[in-house]
Amino acid sequence: MCEANAYLLENDGKPEETLLMEAVDRVEPDEDGILLVSIFGEQKFIKGHIHSLSLVDHKIYIKQSSSEI
Amino acid sequence: MCEANAYLLENDGKPEETLLMEAVDRVEPDEDGILLVSIFGEQKFIKGHIHSLSLVDHKIYIKQSSSEI
Numbered sequence: 001m002c003e004a005n006a007y008l009l010e011n012d013g014k015p016e017e018t019l020l021m022e023a024v025d026r027v028e029p030d031e032d033g034i035l036l037v038s039i040f041g042e043q044k045f046i047k048g049h050i051h052s053l054s055l056v057d058h059k060i061y062i063k064q065s066s067s068e069i
Numbered sequence: 070m071c072e073a074n075a076y077l078l079e080n081d082g083k084p085e086e087t088l089l090m091e092a093v094d095r096v097e098p099d100e101d102g103i104l105l106v107s108i109f110g111e112q113k114f115i116k117g118h119i120h121s122l123s124l125v126d127h128k129i130y131i132k133q134s135s136s137e138i
Contacts, residue, residue, distance in 0.1 A: 002071035003124050027122035039125060050119055053096035053129075055072050056108060060122075 003039050009051055017061070020046060022062060027069040034062060072108050073127040080119055086130070089115060093129060103131060 006024045007017040021044050026037040050053040051059040075093045076086035090113050095106040102116040120132040 001125060002073070004071070014129060023121065025125045027119075028122070029119055030123070039078070050096075050098055050106065052098070053122070055124070056070060056094045058071060 001030050001039065002055075002058075003055075004055065006036050006046075006060040006062055008046070008048070009061050020044065020061045020062065027060060033065070036060075070108065071124075071127075073122075073124065073129050075105050075129040077115070077117070077133045078130050089113065089131065091119075092121060098136060102134070105129075 003023040003025050004050050005022050006020040010016050012031055012065055021036050023039045024036050025039045028035040033045055034050065035057060036044045036046065045061055048062045048064045051061040072092040072094050074091050075089040077089050079085050090105050090107055092107045093105050094108045097104040098119060102114055103114065103119065105113045115131055117131045117133045120130040122129055
């Protein structure tokens with residue numbers, strides 16, 4: 001199985017990552033944010049956008065919407 | 070290895086997908102488009118945005134920028 005973990009990157013430049021969800025299968029961005037769906041069917045909606053993916057490392061990096069500052 | 074294949078979804082609603090790149094490791098969206106980097110170091114820049122990811126299926130779906138119509 002090639003699911004990944006989703007991490008939230010802090011918006012203030014700190015090099016911290018917070019685990020949002022493990023075993024993410026589907027990622028569906030829309031205008032307001034990103035829907036994450038795990039292989040177990042768990043869903044989470046995050047206000048932010050995809051910063052980057054590193055699939056070999058099983059990592060999805062999400063950055064919070066800057067409009068929320 | 071858990072790389073994925075990147076597909077371009079046509080913008081006119083046709084249910085077609087065109088293979089853009091195989092064995093994608095890193096995906097880095099920016100304002101103008103998306104940089105894809107394969108596990109072999111091959112790079113490709115696509116004018117578009119991430120439509121969705123289906124990681125268990127090893128698929129990245131990219132939609133062309135509508136501003137290009």
